[in-house]
Amino acid sequence: MLSDIALREAFSHFPQGMVLVAAEIDGVRHGLIASTFTVGVSLDPPLVSLAVQHSSKTWPALHEHGHLGVTVLGRAQAPFARQLASTDRERRFDGIDVTVDPHGALTLQHAPAWMTARVHDQMRAGDHDVVLLEVLSIDSEPEAEAVVFHRSRFRELAREDPAS
Numbered sequence: 253m254l255s256d257i258a259l260r261e262a263f264s265h266f267p268q269g270m271v272l273v274a275a276e277i278d279g280v281r282h283g284l285i286a287s288t289f290t291v292g293v294s295l296d297p298p299l300v301s302l303a304v305q306h307s308s309k310t311w312p313a314l315h316e317h318g319h320l321g322v323t324v325l326g327r328a329q330a331p332f333a334r335q336l337a338s339t340d341r342e343r344r345f346d347g348i349d350v351t352v353d354p355h356g357a358l359t360l361q362h363a364p365a366w367m368t369a370r371v372h373d374q375m376r377a378g379d380h381d382v383v384l385l386e387v388l389s390i391d392s393e394p395e396a397e398a399v400v401f402h403r404s405r406f407r408e409l410a411r412e413d414p415a416s
Contacts, residue, residue, distance in 0.1 A: 267400040267407070270325040272336055273302065274350075274358035275317045281345045281358060282317075284310045285337040287401045288380075289322075298387040299372055303380040310341070311381075318371050320385065321357035326364040327397040330406045364396035 274283030288303035300322070304311045314320055325333055332348050349361040359366040369385035399406050 264403050267402040269398060270333060270401050270406070271302070272321075272323045272325060272329075272360060273314060274321050274323070275314055275319065275356045276352045276358050277313055277317050277356055281350070282310050282313050282341075283336055283344060283358065284308060284314070285325075285333060293384065297372070298390075299384050300367075300369065300387060301382060301384050303377065303382050305380050307379075315371055315374070315383075317356060319355040319357050320369050320371070321351075321353070321359035322367045322369055322385065323360040323363045324365040324392075325360075325399055325406075326362075327399060327408060328362040329360055330399045330408075332360075333399075333406055362396065363393065364398045365390070365392040367391070 268287040269289060271286050271289040272283050273286055274281065276282075284304070286302040286304070288301075290301045293299040293301045323329070329336075335346070336344050336348070338344060350358050351361055352358050353368060355368070357368040359368075367390040368388045370388060372384040372386040374381050374383045397408060399408055401407075
């Protein structure tokens, strides 16, 4: 049997983008960080996916709410990523600039990309659920720099040399 330690070590070599999936529900902000986010699952309808652990205490409220904001984390959000992922749910959003749409979808300001989405489907996959979200609106900031999660650290992507 494979050990959890061996799996996590090996998987950590694969850089992954990070997103915040969030909503404001009855005046309370809920959010979770996901490194299992995939874009372009489908163009018609526009679908993205993520995997959520069964042990998540946040996902049930987000799933039930159904109208969610998804923010691609970038350089401006990297300092807050661990705070947003912390178990201290009451202070996750302290000091962080957010936008909340009329339906409660919450996104972070100054991010590389953000979207609103609704739960399209969900299926069990081991100790996680794979969730498909239908994109309702989307926008991006062309100059913003994304970050990746690699080897248990948030890292910036190297910039290309314009002369090459």
